[in-house]
Amino acid sequence: MFWSLSLQLLPDETVIEDSSSQAIAGVKPAYSVFLTNKRVVFRFDGFGSTMAQSFTYDEITMANAAKRMFITYLGLRTRTKEHFLHIPQPEYWATKILDTKTRMQLSPAAPLKEAASSGDLAMERKRRELHAMLATLRQYDVITDADVQDKARIIDTIVF
Numbered sequence: 001m002f003w004s005l006s007l008q009l010l011p012d013e014t015v016i017e018d019s020s021s022q023a024i025a026g027v028k029p030a031y032s033v034f035l036t037n038k039r040v041v042f043r044f045d046g047f048g049s050t051m052a053q054s055f056t057y058d059e060i061t062m063a064n065a066a067k068r069m070f071i072t073y074l075g076l077r078t079r080t081k082e083h084f085l086h087i088p089q090p091e092y093w094a095t096k097i098l099d100t101k102t103r104m105q106l107s108p109a110a111p112l113k114e115a116a117s118s119g120d121l122a123m124e125r126k127r128r129e130l131h132a133m134l135a136t137l138r139q140y141d142v143i144t145d146a147d148v149q150d151k152a153r154i155i156d157t158i159v160f
Contacts, residue, residue, distance in 0.1 A: 010128055013038045016100065019088050030086040033074075033093050035100050040076075042085055056125065057101040065090040123159075130155045 009015070019033040034041040041054040059078045066075035066084060074090040076083045076097075087093055134151055137143045143151075 009036065010038060010132060017096065019093065033087050035096065037104065040097055040100075042087070057104050060097065060101055063094040063097040065094050127155055127158075 013036045016035045016037060018035070031042040031044055034043065039054045039056045040060065041052050044051045044053070055076065055078065060076060061079060062075070062077040064075050066073050068084065071086065072090050073084040074087050074093055076085060131152060134143070134148050134155070138145065138148045
């Protein structure tokens with residue numbers, strides 16, 4: 001799971017389907033869903049700010065609709081935690097996430113380093129996310145180019 005301040009796609013990542021273009025009746029959900037070819041992204045849209053939370057397909061162990069106090073949530077289970085997200089049409093997205101996960105795992109178009117351990121892949125994923133966050137901060141002139149280079153060098157030397 002990764003948190004970021006905006007929805008920024010990773011290199012070679014494309015959006016397959018998203019919930020932000022669908023019409024919503026009733027109470028506005030707190031999250032929008034974006035299925036990509038590499039991960040599922042949940043974007044929190046509230047009070048003029050956005051935050052994105054993402055899960056790679058290999059992190060997700062189960063997705064189902066869960067009813068709590070008259071509201072149906074998406075129950076998303078990972079190896080370490082269960083998340084309940086208020087999204088539009090949780091039944092639809094639960095099946096869509098699991099179908100996409102299965103399709104992406106069977107697809108030879110997503111080659112992974114077979115010799116690498118899952119720990120190495122997780123470290124690389126964390127580094128990519130941190131580099132993407134740095135790029136976003138630079139894009140909005142929060143930090144300078146020199147700061148980006150210094151912090152990128154630090155990120156590359158960190159052992160997770």
